[in-house]
Amino acid sequence: MAEVFPFHGYHYNLAKVKDLNEVVTQPYDKIDQELQKNYYQKSPYNIVRLILGKEDNRYQNAAEKLQTWIENEIIIRDQEAAFYFYTQEYFVGENKFIRKGFVGLGKLDAGSGVKAHENTMAGPKADRLNLIRATEANFGHIFMLYSDQKSEINNLLNDYLNKPALFEVKDDDNNLHKVWQIVDKNIIDKIQAKMKEKTLYIADGHHRYQTALNFKKECEDKGWKSVGTAGFNHRLMTFINMDDPGLQVLATHRLLYGIKNFNLADFLNKAAEDFSILEFNQKEKMYQYLDSNRADKVFGFKTKQDNLYRVLKLKNKEILNEIPDCFSTEYKELAVTILHKIILEGYLGIDERALAEKTNLDYIRYRDQALAKLDQQSYQAAFILNPTTVAEVQNIADQGEKMPQKSTDFYPKLLTGLILNKLTIQK
Structure with missing residues (x-):
């Protein structure tokens, strides 16, 4: 059973960061030294400065930068709890695909409710654990798959394709990424109900998921409390239908x-x-x-x-x-x-x-x-x-x-x- 929740997402303030192309990045584990350097040069607000900083004491430095960016409204918090419809338009050879998913918080499960297909290594887990300890934030998404042969969840969201996106941006390979905010309670309730029937499979983000579990246990051992849906019992995820032809x-x-x-x-x-x-x-x-x-x-x-x-x-x-x-x-x-x-x-x-x-x-x-x-x-x-x-x-x-x-x-x-x-x- 997959428990998913809308949340008050944080994102760049387009009034102050005019071009999202200058501030978003590939996942941290795809960033080598050359790409890290390129991202640093793009903008003083590039997310690489938080997820993979070059400075000494980089974890604490990331925490301080994040707090400063929030205080200065470089990054802002949405006032309404939402799911976020997320599409990616891309080519494989000459064939165009549109991959559809939704962003939300997923309940962490150390048992059989979330299934993995890759082993994890100690080094990346320690690195990500140090980052979440310092920042108490989720930056990269866990890429989760679920099965929905009738495409019932995507069908709830398809109408948004005809509406202006909250924002859109192109990645390093010129693939187009679009995001819409979903605050319609009727749609949110239906997504939550349908997802309860699902088993989740980690496509990408095995280290991040295991790190979230480790951080959750660490917090519980300290006697800390997870407050609301944005607490340490849940993790930022993007959920994608494994039966959709847009998934390659x-x-x-x-x-x-x-x-x-x-x-x-x-x-x-x-x-x-x-x-x-x-x-x-x-x-x-x-x-x-x-x-x-x-x-x-x-x-x-x-x-x-x-x-x-x-x-x-x-x-x-x-x-x-x-x-x-x-x-x-x-x-x-x-x-x-x-x-x-x-x-x-x-x-x-x-x-x-x-x-x-x-x-x-x-x-x-x-x-x-x-x-x-x-x-x-x-x-x-x-x-x-x-x-x-x-x-x-x-x-x-x-x-x-x-x-x-x-x-x-x-x-x-x-x-x-x-x-x-x-x-x-x-x-």
Whole structure:
């Protein structure tokens, strides 16, 4: 059962911040040093200064900046409690999609009511916990999925598409984000009632969700009280229907580096025992084969050593028995599992420790960029993947399992800085 609540959202004051494009950002975990620098240069009020500051004592500095911005009405609080209808218009190739969701507060659930599909790491959780301790605010959203095959919730909101948005902004990839404030009590009540029937699945924000749970426990251990819906029992979330055609999942491709004594012929001889190996002279032909065989376990493969583009297609399913029995059959048959367990670990010795330490593998969204980097940088090879499906995410999460790292890319990301939540805590 999903309990969701309208809230008094905080957002930038358009009377003082004229261009939202100058102040919103990608989620914190997508911001590298170069992007952080670019965001800093855009505006003295860019949200990066709160979520990923460069200054010493950056957590306390973020808290002081947030308070100052609120006092100076750079960021303002809506007077009415609301849900916020949030759409994202984007392209995958030449195809246009509109992803629809609503922003609200969701009740935190440490049990089976909220299901995850990724493992979390201690470093990011500690970082986000320090930030929420200092600021007592939610900046980035948890990207939550729910199932609604009849699209009943989105149908309640579609009329807003014909009304002026509260604000709109474009992200770094030129995708258009729009937000409307929903204060109609009838619509709010219907959304809350329909969401009570739902199970929630974390698409993005596993570290933020676990951090919220950790902060909640910490507050309770101190004897603090969660006041109203904006207290520490709830967390800022965007809820998106997993059955809506506007939801797309992209692949995340792998780039290899630092493999000692990497030999293409030896690798291909090993792979040929378990995979059919097809060779193409053009990347477009490799892409076409991958796109036409999404139901199969196929991987594009290109090395720096030669000009051929290859596809590895699983032919020996018995090799899946080498994956430990603690994993389900569905988990073993995931394409990313086969890549990680059979190819990367089995053939190349890139085990979970190497993945955690990021010693041999980088990740990249676009396949053209992955292949281009073979020429530009010291990468040895690229693996090109097909996307994981939403059904696979749901299935693995339902079984309580966690997918390998970077198995999904829910594109585009939810922007940080559109709607914030300030926690109400009694100490």
